[in-house]
Amino acid sequence: MVNIPKISEAEWEVMKVIWNNSPCSANYVIENLESKMDWKPKTIKTLISRLVKKEVLAFEIEGRSYNYYPLVKKEDCIKEESKSFLHRVFNGVTKDMVLNFIEDDDLTDEDIEDLKKILEKRK
Template sequence: MPEIPRISNAEWEVMKIIWSNCEISSINIIQQLKDKSQWKPATVKSLINRLLNKNVIGFNKLGYEYFYFPLVSEDECIKLESKSFVNRVFNGSIKSMLLTFAQSEEISETDIAELKNILEQSKKTKG
């Protein structure tokens, strides 16, 4: 599989919309971003072009309109960003990350139980 390029924060906002639709036009992307940002249509189109140049989205042309679709999955990008974050902020230590979050945020008993279950499942698949 080809390497997935880094996606900027602004590009993530566009990708979230593209991931949630099978194919979507730039007009519809602009419309959906209107409530979330103050970006002008030209800015959104520039972000779309950057994503096209990074080969994370593709397009189909129908008449005069272009419809965009993802070439990489949201899960793949989340994994890449998560790994990058852990490496950059916690020197690659997931343990340090979890300890920091556990100590700084209120975690409910339900969340703790879910995390324990996830860790147990991970342990079974690796061991």
């Protein structure tokens, strides 16, 4: 897997828009985040610039517009973030994390059956 740089929570919001609508312009990202996040356009452009510097995003110039596209897959970023969370919060112990979520969540019978199937496949 490619070395995935650390992405901040705010940068994640930008990436979600771009992953779902790639390639897209900065204006498109701004339109999608400005009211949702109560951010100014300059803030969003700064986040985009940071992601380009981190080599998570790249762009193509089309006329006067920059169209941004991801250089990393959403799935790879999720895996990396999950590993980081697991080590940071649960000292890398997957069982502790899973137990925490299962004990704190209201699971339906269907959820429980799905979890059983997943665990059976892992045996």
